Amino acid sequence: MDINLLFKIAGIGIIVAVLHQILTKAGREDQAMMTTLAGVVIVLTIVIKEISNLFATVRTVFNL
Amino acid sequence: MEVLKLILYALVILNSTSIGFLISQKYQKRVDELKDFKSAFTIFKTKIRFTYAPLKEIFEDISKSIQSRTKTVFQAVCLYMENENATESWNKAIEEATMEINQEDKEALKTLGKLLGKTDVEGQINEIDLSLTFLETQIKKAEQEKEKNAKLYKTLGTITGIGIVIILL
Structure with a gap:
């Protein structure tokens, strides 16, 4: 997972907040x-x- | 490749900004056109009062003395008056006008046509005054709408463009 994803989501958040205002x-x-x-x-x-990735990782970690 | 991408992103922002700008300009245009009609009606009133010229000539004079797209309406009225009476040609010209004014404005403008060329000079002037008051309320409404929406669409265009670019990034 790269950090760009976080920036992208933050950007969308700011834009949506401004639009709402x-x-x-x-x-x-x-x-x-x-x-x-x-x-x-x-x-x-x-x-x-990413979420599905997380679930898959959890499964492999605990051998579910 | 990176440079091309940047150029395309800039283009997306530019495009959506100009779309927002175009939409906001519509409101300004509506106000301008209604004001043009107002000044045209004032000219009409003066001409009727002082020159006693036939309606067709007056309309021709008006279409020459105003500059904007509003003059096409008066030209159309002149054209239709070759075969039809004043009321019909006025209504037809207003109905066919391709401008930013909406249906409500058109109805207000049509009040002028009802007695056009059917009464004496006093009657005509009263009628023009009546339609001027209707026009005045429409101008007020259009200005309120402009205040409310023009700025909104300008910012909305830019921000939507930035949003699209962020999603595409």
Whole structure:
């Protein structure tokens, strides 16, 4: 796992936070919600491989 | 390869920024067009009051004296008035106008057409005044919408571009 992944996720987090702020200020709360949700989904799709890696490692460590 | 990638990322940001800019410009254009109509109506009123010229000539004069896309509407009215009466040609020209104004604005503009060329000078002037007040409320509405949305779309475009680049990185 390289450190770039963390930076990428942090970047997406910042962008989503800014988007949320802008949209709520413009009175579009529902769209702000949707962007936050989209951000969560995007980050999840990025990290899902790492998570499955982690589970596989746990399994091999404890011989399950 | 790295340089090419960087250039493409820059292009993505540039593109989404310009898309945001274009969308925000629509609101400004709507306000401008409504203001053009307002000044055109004022010219119309003065011409009717002082020159007693036929409607077609007045419309021709107006289309010459304003610069923006609004003048195409008045040109279209002149064209349609060859065969149809004033009300029909005004409504048709407004309906066919390809501008940023929305349906609500078009309805407000159409109030002018209802009695166009059917009453005496006083009646015409009253009618223009009436449609000017309608236009005034539409301009206010358009300005409020511009305040609310123009800045939003500008920042939204840039930030979406940066977001896409970060995801692609």
